[in-house]
Amino acid sequence: MSRNNRRLLADGIARAIVYAMALLALVPLSLVLLYTVANGLPALTHLDFFIHVERPVGIPGAGVAHAIVGTAVMVGLASLMSIPVGIIGGVNLVEYGRARVASWIRLAADVLVGTPSIAIGLFVYALLVAPFKHFSGFAGSVALAVLMLPVVIRATEAAVALVPGGLREAGLALGLARWRVALQLVLPAAAPGVLTGAMLAVARAAGETAPLLFTGFGNRFFTTNPAQPMSALPLIVYHDALTPYPSLVEQAWGAALMLILLTLVVNLASRYALRRQIALAGKL
Amino acid sequence: MVITTAVALLAPLLVIVIVLLLAGGAQPAIRQFGAQFLVSSAWNPVKQQFGAEPFIYGTLVTSILALAMALPVGVGTAVFLAEPSLPRIRGTIGIGVELLAAIPSVVYGIWGLYVFAPWLLMHLSRPISERFGSVPVLAGPARQTSVLTASIVLAVMILPTLAAISREVVRAVPSGLKENSFALGATWWETIWKVILPAARPGIFGATVLAFGRALGETIAVTMLIGNRPQIQTSLFGPAYTLASVIANEFTEATGTLYPAALIELGLILMLVALVVNLIALLLVRSVAGEGATR
Numbered sequence: 001m002s003r004n005n006r007r008l009l010a011d012g013i014a015r016a017i018v019y020a021m022a023l024l025a026l027v028p029l030s031l032v033l034l035y036t037v038a039n040g041l042p043a044l045t046h047l048d049f050f051i052h053v054e055r056p057v058g059i060p061g062a063g064v065a066h067a068i069v070g071t072a073v074m075v076g077l078a079s080l081m082s083i084p085v086g087i088i089g090g091v092n093l094v095e096y097g098r099a100r101v102a103s104w105i106r107l108a109a110d111v112l113v114g115t116p117s118i119a120i121g122l123f124v125y126a127l128l129v130a131p132f133k134h135f136s137g138f139a140g141s142v143a144l145a146v147l148m149l150p151v152v153i154r155a156t157e158a159a160v161a162l163v164p165g166g167l168r169e170a171g172l173a174l175g176l177a178r179w180r181v182a183l184q185l186v187l188p189a190a191a192p193g194v195l196t197g198a199m200l201a202v203a204r205a206a207g208e209t210a211p212l213l214f215t216g217f218g219n220r221f222f223t224t225n226p227a228q229p230m231s232a233l234p235l236i237v238y239h240d241a242l243t244p245y246p247s248l249v250e251q252a253w254g255a256a257l258m259l260i261l262l263t264l265v266v267n268l269a270s271r272y273a274l275r276r277q278i279a280l281a282g283k284l
Numbered sequence: 285m286v287i288t289t290a291v292a293l294l295a296p297l298l299v300i301v302i303v304l305l306l307a308g309g310a311q312p313a314i315r316q317f318g319a320q321f322l323v324s325s326a327w328n329p330v331k332q333q334f335g336a337e338p339f340i341y342g343t344l345v346t347s348i349l350a351l352a353m354a355l356p357v358g359v360g361t362a363v364f365l366a367e368p369s370l371p372r373i374r375g376t377i378g379i380g381v382e383l384l385a386a387i388p389s390v391v392y393g394i395w396g397l398y399v400f401a402p403w404l405l406m407h408l409s410r411p412i413s414e415r416f417g418s419v420p421v422l423a424g425p426a427r428q429t430s431v432l433t434a435s436i437v438l439a440v441m442i443l444p445t446l447a448a449i450s451r452e453v454v455r456a457v458p459s460g461l462k463e464n465s466f467a468l469g470a471t472w473w474e475t476i477w478k479v480i481l482p483a484a485r486p487g488i489f490g491a492t493v494l495a496f497g498r499a500l501g502e503t504i505a506v507t508m509l510i511g512n513r514p515q516i517q518t519s520l521f522g523p524a525y526t527l528a529s530v531i532a533n534e535f536t537e538a539t540g541t542l543y544p545a546a547l548i549e550l551g552l553i554l555m556l557v558a559l560v561v562n563l564i565a566l567l568l569v570r571s572v573a574g575e576g577a578t579r
Binding site for chain 1: 287288289291292293294295296298299301302305306308309356357358359360361363364365376377379380381382383384386387388389390391392393394395397398399400440443447471472473474476477494497498500501502503504508528531532535536547548551554555558559562563566567
């Protein structure tokens, strides 16, 4: 074989391997989706699953209503805390940030994204559970808020940076104060991207287990009071999956399917919203 | 402006406060054991003996194994995704990798426990350990929840981080390099292997370190799959324990002052290691592909 043919052969083989690697990355995704849907659907076909709470093993009609409400309350509270703060922080990075300081804050936000979620759980335990000697949904929501904050900051920043400078200059030329330009011109123009980031953070928080283990803790009963310990869908998956009872395991799969559906819908919707943001930025 | 800056400073402040509070909570254990804690392999809550060594060992072994498995797939995917050809397939794989990152840890856990672990035991772990059991790394008895099971699922979980950031890094290589290489008659693969990957090496190294940091701190899926036994054993098919999973498993049951403090100290170790690893990785990636790449 001539040298050139050898090179072409090597090229062909390498190409095949690289393409195979890329396809291989999709295998676990399809397997996880397939099995979660197959194992989770039976639980979701019972109305009891959505409207009842835990019952002793063997008694039919158990459900996860308490966990659905717990997730909604804790993620909701966490959103109220982290999204406004994160948006302000993200806008600040672009509109006011001195380059050096902004770069450090960005670095800190990225470090916070990479912080082990279990460490955040321990941190909130030391901050809000140990002093009061009482687990609470509120502590759980603070842990989730710490997790969401850097995601919202970075997403807001990305969306705001896409807004063309001409819009800011037009506002300033009309004599608007800088904060009004940021708040009333730039932020609305960046809204789809900011909302996308916030929704992704919500989806991420809804799926987190580790920060809730010693904060929200879990609760077998229905409660909407964040001063009480609270259950959540990921906690149900974690605890029930490790039991030997088929009915509980089925419930765990059902809760896992709900979590997957939530993250899939939010992620696919966010792609659509982000495309609109980029199109919008092009028109301005 | 003062208000918004104060808000933005919340992120760095949080990192510092987390470290300080954990250090505070770990005080009883730090005073009792000192530096001995890091190298002691005793973990006996009844006798009040605590040491971090088995957990540090388990965390490092699973993370390194996961990285070794995810690296070729992640970089291969990144090279593929950075190419301009085949836009339709590329889009699909790009979405797929993003969704892989979006799946909650606990879902990987339940899937690993009921679908993957039994399959792995039947088709890989048990046959191999029965045939090659005399090699210490492959010694039996093989179990469903093991170092290998946890590492493979961990590899899947860090794959999106590796692929996404490597893609940004590969894209950041100046296109002139690539065009010159083609103009000189190099094939596609020669261009990738001898021109693009060497130019992207610091960034890919950064992406690898970042993925390593994620692997160190991954909690729930690993807790469900690693077997949770505080021992140092060499077999891939045996159980182990990690820093994050011992905290997840034992913290709510820890009574007295020393036991919870020892667990918080494990959390502090994890936090500090993750912090250093993340900082190194982020600075590396930024130096190559800019601050947007780590988003």
